[in-house]
Amino acid sequence: MNKIITTNRKSLHFYEIEDKIEAGIALTGWEIKSIREGKIDISDSFARIEKGGVWLLNTYIAPYEKSGAQIMDTRRPRKLLLKREEIKHLSGKVLQKGYTLIPLRVYLKGRWAKVELGLAKGKKLYDRRREIAEKDTKREMERTLKREVNYHKSRAQKAR
Numbered sequence: 001m002n003k004i005i006t007t008n009r010k011s012l013h014f015y016e017i018e019d020k021i022e023a024g025i026a027l028t029g030w031e032i033k034s035i036r037e038g039k040i041d042i043s044d045s046f047a048r049i050e051k052g053g054v055w056l057l058n059t060y061i062a063p064y065e066k067s068g069a070q071i072m073d074t075r076r077p078r079k080l081l082l083k084r085e086e087i088k089h090l091s092g093k094v095l096q097k098g099y100t101l102i103p104l105r106v107y108l109k110g111r112w113a114k115v116e117l118g119l120a121k122g123k124k125l126y127d128r129r130r131e132i133a134e135k136d137t138k139r140e141m142e143r144t145l146k147r148e149v150n151y152h153k154s155r156a157q158k159a160r
Helices: 009-014 029-036 084-094 125-159
Strands: 002-007 015-025 046-050 053-057 078-081 099-109 112-122
Touching: 009 015, 009 099, 009 112, 015 084, 015 099, 029 099, 046 084, 053 084, 084 099, 084 112
Parallel strands: none
Antiparallel strands: 002 099, 015 078, 015 112, 046 053, 046 099, 053 078, 099 112
16 A cells, blocks of 8 residues: 655646656665655655666755754755666656656655656646646636536426
8 A cells, every 4th residue: 555645746737747657765764754754845856867877856855853963964866766677768768858757756655665757748838828728718617517507406496
């Protein structure tokens, strides 16, 4: 059973997700304890392929309150645990123009913290505007339909 800790809601607005992949995260003791408490922010995070590995950058994990006087780097690069074939597949895609790796959500799978990476392509401003306009139109149509149904129900009750 997966317990979702956090999701990156901005990613669906700014990016078009083409592929998803699950990866483990190499963490220290205080980091996993803090993640279990839900103190992680992935809204500005991204992943980069370097030196044959995938690294999660700009992720904020709040310091664990109950730990001692350790030096805690809250935004350090964290290695993602993927198979060699998955890394090769991702690196081939990321080298194409416009693709990037972004974390979509962080969750606990058993006792392990996992991140769902999305192979994403940035949306243009006009795409985002069109998407917002479509949502508004759909919402307005649903409101109108609901009003019509309620109107006819009330007319039917008055006729009785």
